[in-house]
Each structure stands twice: as C-alpha cells, then as structure tokens.
Amino acid sequence: MFTGIIECTTKVCKLNHDKKNLFITFINPFLDEIKINQSICHNGICFTVININIYEKTYSVIASEETLFRTNLNFLKIKDEVNLERALMIFGRLNGHLVQGHVDTTAQIIKIENRNGSWLFYFKNRKKLDYTIIEKGSIAINGISLTIITHTKYIFSVSIIPYTYNKTNLHLLKVGDIVNVEFDIFGKYISKYLKYYDSFIKRTILK
Structure with a gap:
C-alpha cells in the first residue's frame, strides 16, 4: 500500500523483453535502503524488486503481460524518468490517500x-x-x-x-x-x- 506522495524520481537504464514479460532496470536512488522482494511504486505501478546490482547502483523489476496491457509501460524508453514511492509504513502518516499501486x-x-x-x-x-x-x-x-x-x-x-x-x-x-x-x-x-x-x-x- 502507498500514499501517492512521491519520494523522488529515477531513470530507466535497461529494457529487456522475455516472452510476454518486460524486465526493467532502474538507477537506484535509495542505495542500500532497499532489498529484494521489496515493493516500490513506479509511476503508480507496484513492482517487486527482483535484483539489486550494488556495483552499477541499479535494481530490476519485472512487468507481466497484464501489467503491460493495463499501463503505459509500452511507451517506456531508456532514460525516461519515473516517479518512485516506497511502501507505506504501518505507523506512518497518511499524507496523500490510500493507493494500491494497481493501475486501473x-x-x-x-x-x-x-x-x-x-x-x-x-x-x-x-x-x-x-x-x-x-x-x-x-x-x-x-x-x-x-x-x-x-x-x-x-x-x-x-x-x-x-x-x-x-x-x-x-x-x-x-x-x-x-x-x-x-x-x-x-x-x-x-x-x-x-x-x-x-x-x-x-x-x-x-x-
């Protein structure tokens, strides 16, 4: 769950298609603050971190066929800037509104x-x-x-x-x-x- 209060933006480094899935690699602005399996909202899409490269300072996520159909990911390009928000902490302030990260x-x-x-x-x-x-x-x-x-x-x-x-x-x-x-x-x-x-x-x- 998220709040819609953007923490920062980052840029797309790599886009790799594998069958009907899309692997996306982003520059990591959070350094060592994120880990694999963590949920991060990217342009309103909740993605799970599947890989972190500490040397290149990047991390990767995967978009399924359904996500590609529902969202604007088909227009995504290398160096595009996306909005980021990490998941809401249970005792944190709800400054925006409840956002699932499930694009309609x-x-x-x-x-x-x-x-x-x-x-x-x-x-x-x-x-x-x-x-x-x-x-x-x-x-x-x-x-x-x-x-x-x-x-x-x-x-x-x-x-x-x-x-x-x-x-x-x-x-x-x-x-x-x-x-x-x-x-x-x-x-x-x-x-x-x-x-x-x-x-x-x-x-x-x-x-």
Whole structure:
C-alpha cells in the first residue's frame, strides 16, 4: 500500500523483453535502503524488486503481460524518468490517500493550462467515468495523489502546485502523453456495490 506522495524520481537504464514479460532496470536512488522482494511504486505501478546490482547502483523489476496491457509501460524508453514511492509504513502518516499501486487504466493528456503559478492538467480517460470519480475526490496519476477539480463522462482535470510539478515527472509531460490512472479504492468498491444493487433491484422488479 502507498500514499501517492512521491519520494523522488529515477531513470530507466535497461529494457529487456522475455516472452510476454518486460524486465526493467532502474538507477537506484535509495542505495542500500532497499532489498529484494521489496515493493516500490513506479509511476503508480507496484513492482517487486527482483535484483539489486550494488556495483552499477541499479535494481530490476519485472512487468507481466497484464501489467503491460493495463499501463503505459509500452511507451517506456531508456532514460525516461519515473516517479518512485516506497511502501507505506504501518505507523506512518497518511499524507496523500490510500493507493494500491494497481493501475486501473490509462488516460491521455489533452490540455495543460498554465495558471500563473500552478497548472491545470486535463485528461481523457479510456473508459466512461461513472461512479469511480467525483469532484474534490482523490485520484492517482502516475502514482501521484491528486485532487479532481472537474470531470465529465470521459474527461477530468487536476490542479498541480509548483512543488508537485517540479518534484515529479509531471514537468516532463506534454499534450498527447499517456499516464497511469488508479481510481480511489473506496470509490471502486462503492461503484461495484451500486451496480450490483441496481441489478438486484431490476431482477426483483421483473420477478
């Protein structure tokens, strides 16, 4: 479990395909603070560390076919910068919101507005935004805990302050880029319950 508060960014060193899996090697900014089997969130994707090279100061993870399908990893290139967050400590402060590191879908940046000190990012989602999103609710974009400003059926916007803009890879993104999206876990459970309840009511009435 994560909070969406990015610790730092790092760069991709190597990309190696093996059948339907993708092995990714990153520069290790945590030095000796991480270990094999540890979970780290990369651009919103929870990966398990499978190898650490202390001499090259790198570590590696593996992405499965499902992860490649759900996320923007197919656009990843050598030297790309990704957001990092280590797992939440059980007694730590929850500064953002609960983030699983399980990407739901991807969205495309369709507009970036400079608001004289902050930025408004507009995204077009791949699927209809039904009960999973509300204004002033939480959402994770590339692993960053953000607050939704506006939304329609497919488009939503978030406001970015200078600290977040400069500390994450948001300052490197442009219109047309694809980002990872994780909806609020509570919203997803409520959405599923409402769909089930609606279906149950319809079946009951028909009987």
